[in-house]
Amino acid sequence: MDTKVVSRVFAGSLPVxxxxxxxxxxxKNIPSRYIRPEVEFVLINHGIADEVIEKMKINTQEFFKLPLEEKMAYAQLPNEIEGYGQTLVRSADQKLDWNDMIFLFPLSVPLRNMRFWPTNPPSFRETFDKYSTELHKVTIYLINRIAKNLGTDPEMLSSIFEDGAQAI
Known part of the structure; x- marks a missing residue:
């Protein structure tokens, strides 16, 4: 049996x-290159517009107010995490630490399984799409900052995450 070894090079090494x-x-005195200010920058609301965050909050609250039967239309499939449910349930006999949740893969777009994206409230899908897009922008911004602090090429590092998966 022939096997083909596939090599993937994701990035170079960083000096540590x-x-x-x-x-x-x-x-007694630590060299300054080992000392960083406690906070170098503050990110309020993660750079996402207040109205986007507020719409996401309202849509999420409205979804969880729906009757159980309606939420179950988006239920997780057996042995899957995506959808509405309680992921911490391992067996029928365990004591429950109840935590209703909805887990979705908004990015990358080909990973989306719209079967799990609620249509009620009616603006949920559009709001969730906008929110996840804005979160992705924040991710790339933070990756660029991390790259600069590590002394590596920000574009090279952020390109690894540009088409990456996102789960919320």
């Missing part, structure tokens, strides 16, 4: 200082 070696020296 040996902090353990520094710690073992019991220095």
């Amino acid at each position: 200082d040996n902090v353990q070696a520094l710690a073992s020296k019991n220095l």
Whole structure:
């Protein structure tokens, strides 16, 4: 039987200082390159417009107010996480720590299974799409910041995540 080995190169290595070696020296003064301010930047509302967050909150609350029978139209399939349900249920005998949830894959678009995307409230799908798109923008922004702080190419690192999956 012939087997083909597929090699995938995702990114190069990043230089990492040996902090353990520094710690073992019991220095009185730590070199400044090892010290970072506690907060370098603050991200309020993650850069997402207040109205997008508010619409998402309202749509989600309205979905969870629906009768159980209506929510069950979006129920998880056996051994699956996507959809409406309680993912922490492992057996019929366990004591429940109840947590209704809806778990969806909004990105990438080919991963979407619209069977699980509620149509009630009527604006849920549009709102969820907008919210997940805005979250993706925040993700790319943060990846770029991380890359800059690591001294690597931000475009190279963010390109790895550009078409990545997103689960909410």
